[in-house]
Amino acid sequence: MTRKFIETGPGLPNWPNPISHAVVVGKMCFVSGQLSVNEGGEYVEGTVAEEATLAFNNVFAALKAAGFDKSEIVYIDIAFSDLAKLEEVTHVFFPNAGCYLTWNGQHG
Amino acid sequence: MTRKFIETGPGLPNWPNPISHAVVVGKMCFVSGQLSVNEGGEYVEGTVAEEATLAFNNVFAALKAAGFDKSEIVYIDIAFSDLAKLEEVTHVFFPNAGCYLTWNGQHG
Amino acid sequence: MTRKFIETGPGLPNWPNPISHAVVVGKMCFVSGQLSVNEGGEYVEGTVAEEATLAFNNVFAALKAAGFDKSEIVYIDIAFSDLAKLEEVTHVFFPNAGCYLTWNGQHG
8 A cells, every 4th residue: 555654744843864754554644753852853851741742742743744633543652751650641632632542651 | 433432341440541441443443551450440569470461351351342352463562671571471461362472572 | 354473484583482473464464573683583682783684674574474565664663772773773774665764662
């Protein structure tokens, strides 16, 4: 099947590496790992909630650029350096995406 | 496509966060990360084999609540704090699921 | 749906555990986590680029044994012990696969 690579889009960080923000194949969209990074590609340090908000906004921007909506998310893989922050991160995602999170958390 | 969120079911842990146990979309079911946690949502400490058994049982319970069976599993992502435990964990899964494991292990 | 488990194939490491190298279901192929491991199943230590090359070659061999091609890859999950090595790893993948990488990197 044809793959459509999403490399740029409104609000998406500018990456120096040959990594696309998302790839669309058939009816599915796979989004690359997103971080607390601004449009210039620089890491923005903040509280857990602030960093999670920026990272999720990058996920949503990648979806939009790919022609998808956050209401179509079915699975998110999150890496935690401290799993105790799960609740904070979840409560950033929940009201923004308007849905439950199906996730797999990795404890770094 | 319509998403069906599985939030509760027989044997499934009671979670305080807005995280579903699984989401069904089309013919696919995505199960959230499961831990060695009992129905009350409390972490149950044990040997690697004991903790893996409980975690896999939670995966199977989530699948069942979603209308799927463990014979339909195609991929599992497992995080290890010690990759040397791979063999023990694999041998918990294998006889229970009756199939080979296709997996991606993360070393924490 | 029927699952086809890929257990052996040209160039694929010999594993002692009941873990398949890949599973095919419908039009999708899920490849197991691959390491810098030779056909005998032994870990081969090297530079980041050398280890990544061997691991990616194992991924490509698994795909080939499953009847798929690296030009059909849509998503790769990579675990890094040091995320600073991202660029090196990416530049191993890029020319070999001939496509952008859609990935989720875990920092161990």
